Amino acid sequence: MKKIAVIGTGYVGLVSGTCFAESGNNVICCDVDDNKITQLSKGEMPIYEPGLEELVMKNTRENRLAFTTNIPQAISQADIVYIAVGTPMAVTGEADLMYVRQAAKTIGQNLNGYKIIVTKSTVPVGTGKLISAIIREQTKIPFDIVSNPEFLREGRAIEDSMNMERAVIGTASSKAFELIAELHKPFTSKIVKTTVETAELIKYAANAFLSTKISFINDIANICERVDADVTKVSEAIGLDSRIGGQFLQAGAGFGGSCFPKDTAALLHIAKDAGYDFKLIQAVMETNETQRLLMVEKLTSALGTLKGKTIAVLGLAFKPGTDDVRSSPALDIIPQLVDRGANVMAYDPVAIEEAKRRLGYKCTYTDDIYQAIEGTNACLILTDWEEVKQIDLAKVKGISRQPVIVDGRNLFEIEAMRQLGFTYLSVGRPAVHNKSIISKAI
Numbered sequence: 052m053k054k055i056a057v058i059g060t061g062y063v064g065l066v067s068g069t070c071f072a073e074s075g076n077n078v079i080c081c082d083v084d085d086n087k088i089t090q091l092s093k094g095e096m097p098i099y100e101p102g103l104e105e106l107v108m109k110n111t112r113e114n115r116l117a118f119t120t121n122i123p124q125a126i127s128q129a130d131i132v133y134i135a136v137g138t139p140m141a142v143t144g145e146a147d148l149m150y151v152r153q154a155a156k157t158i159g160q161n162l163n164g165y166k167i168i169v170t171k172s173t174v175p176v177g178t179g180k181l182i183s184a185i186i187r188e189q190t191k192i193p194f195d196i197v198s199n200p201e202f203l204r205e206g207r208a209i210e211d212s213m214n215m216e217r218a219v220i221g222t223a224s225s226k227a228f229e230l231i232a233e234l235h236k237p238f239t240s241k242i243v244k245t246t247v248e249t250a251e252l253i254k255y256a257a258n259a260f261l262s263t264k265i266s267f268i269n270d271i272a273n274i275c276e277r278v279d280a281d282v283t284k285v286s287e288a289i290g291l292d293s294r295i296g297g298q299f300l301q302a303g304a305g306f307g308g309s310c311f312p313k314d315t316a317a318l319l320h321i322a323k324d325a326g327y328d329f330k331l332i333q334a335v336m337e338t339n340e341t342q343r344l345l346m347v348e349k350l351t352s353a354l355g356t357l358k359g360k361t362i363a364v365l366g367l368a369f370k371p372g373t374d375d376v377r378s379s380p381a382l383d384i385i386p387q388l389v390d391r392g393a394n395v396m397a398y399d400p401v402a403i404e405e406a407k408r409r410l411g412y413k414c415t416y417t418d419d420i421y422q423a424i425e426g427t428n429a430c431l432i433l434t435d436w437e438e439v440k441q442i443d444l445a446k447v448k449g450i451s452r453q454p455v456i457v458d459g460r461n462l463f464e465i466e467a468m469r470q471l472g473f474t475y476l477s478v479g480r481p482a483v484h485n486k487s488i489i490s491k492a493i
């Protein structure tokens with residue numbers, strides 16, 4: 052059993068702290084956010100993540116997991132201190148290390164004996180050295196630095212954390228390596244031992260590679276539309292080549308979330324600072340931006356104009372299984388629809404509160420999918436929620452003013468949509484036109 056303090060109780064701190072507790076360690080998760088800690092202490096989850104609440108409750112009941120705003124005390128009682136604070140995108144695109152610096156200073160001020168300081172936040176290469184320097188400014192007590200990046204996906208965070216595909220442990224200290232490797236034994240046998248700098252870069256390389264796959268297939272989808280080909284078949288066929296792999300080849304409205312957009316932008320800066328012009332990642336980011344705009348263009352082409360039209364936007368979260376709307380396509384697209392004169396009815400099963408906080412009242416919100424669709428001129432699908440996949444299409448046709456669907460997640464069969472009489476525009480697949488709608492729209 053190890054005593055672990057996790058600084059930052061956001062998505063990553065909360066999930067990884069809970070999983071460390073579940074594997075038998077004594078974990079205290081701390082945060083500067085009073086509300087979050089009060090909520091957690093009462094057993095209320097600040098985020099929507101399947102399976103998290105049960106695991107948090109179980110581990111708090113069994114006294115392996117606790118929450119506090121008393122960060123100095125948590126640090127002084129721990130053998131291992133994890134930094135899991137946010138590293139948001141600065142206006143210039145690079146990672147903002149403000150919270151990491153603050154956490155490092157607090158650690159330095161409260162070090163009362165040898166401890167292992169581990170970075171779980173996604174941080175630019177060189178941050179391990181920066182953390183070390185900040186702590187040294189505060190104390191002469193020895194410590195070791197480890198980079199142990201996190202690879203969990205929102206919506207499947209518990210599963211990813213309990214069954215890691217690998218753990219990356221970057222450190223110059225063999226003692227620290229042994230301890231952190233032991234901590235990960237319950238989760239994976241695949242441990243990559245490396246330096247702090249290499250571990251820091253591995254995290255960005257992983258996210259950039261996955262983002263590249265998505266932008267690549269979105270570019271292929273856009274070619275498919277011009278040459279009457281079907282991107283879903285292209286994905287299926289190239290994905291069967293084990294050198295390529297079938298995952299992250301779903302064309303759509305582009306990638307969002309708290310990681311890919313910010314981490315690709317940060318990697319561009321890391322490369323630039325190292326004197327390298329990373330053209331590929333720049334293109335990946337640009338393709339992603341235009342992919343979102345394409346959804347607005349498709350709607351406009353289907354309806355003739357958006358002015359005065361009512362659009363049901365189905366899905367606000369950046370992907371299913373989460374209420375996270377950070378950099379979600381919907382948050383970019385809805386303001387553009389409104390700017391073009393459309394009224395928006397926004398549907399999401401769990402992310403409405405988060406969307407309201409960031410978007411304000413640019414649209415009307417509902418968690419009833421049919422209420423969102425009733426009387427609208429078109430539906431725009433942006434999140435592949437099960438509730439959207441399972442929708443009764445005949446009912447949709449009956450209650451909407453015009454049977455028009457722009458599908459940014461390729462959820463439905465082309466032929467079925469043709470037979471139902473929809474105008475159906477998806478991504479990288481043949482368009483289906485209900486002729487009467489086109490003539491009305493024009």
Ligand SMILES: NC(=O)c1ccc[n+]([C@@H]2O[C@H](COP(=O)([O-])OP(=O)(O)OC[C@H]3O[C@@H](n4cnc5c(N)ncnc54)[C@H](O)[C@@H]3O)[C@@H](O)[C@H]2O)c1
Nearest residue numbers: 059061062063082083084136137138150153154172173201
């Ligand atoms: N969200 C993900 O799916 C995911 C996955 C892998 C890696 N990451 C990386 O992990 C890091 C954290 O991400 P997140 O989504 O959990 O962030 P978040 O913004 O949701 O949470 C960060 C938390 O840290 C707290 N905090 C900030 N400064 C603090 C301080 N000085 N002391 C104590 N608490 C402090 C904040 O109040 C907040 O609750 C980021 O670097 C992110 O890139 C995120």
Ligand SMILES: O=c1ccn([C@@H]2O[C@H](COP(=O)(O)OP(=O)(O)O[C@H]3O[C@H](CO)[C@@H](O)[C@H](O)[C@H]3O)[C@@H](O)[C@H]2O)c(=O)[nH]1
Nearest residue numbers: 201202203204205265299300301305306307308310369370
């Ligand atoms: O084929 C695909 C796969 C994903 N997406 C989109 O890509 C985004 C990101 O999806 P996903 O990777 O599942 O979500 P995240 O929870 O952001 O997880 C990513 O970012 C995390 C934070 O760094 C990492 O830890 C994870 O390994 C990495 O997958 C979402 O908008 C998806 O809709 C696609 O458009 N097509």
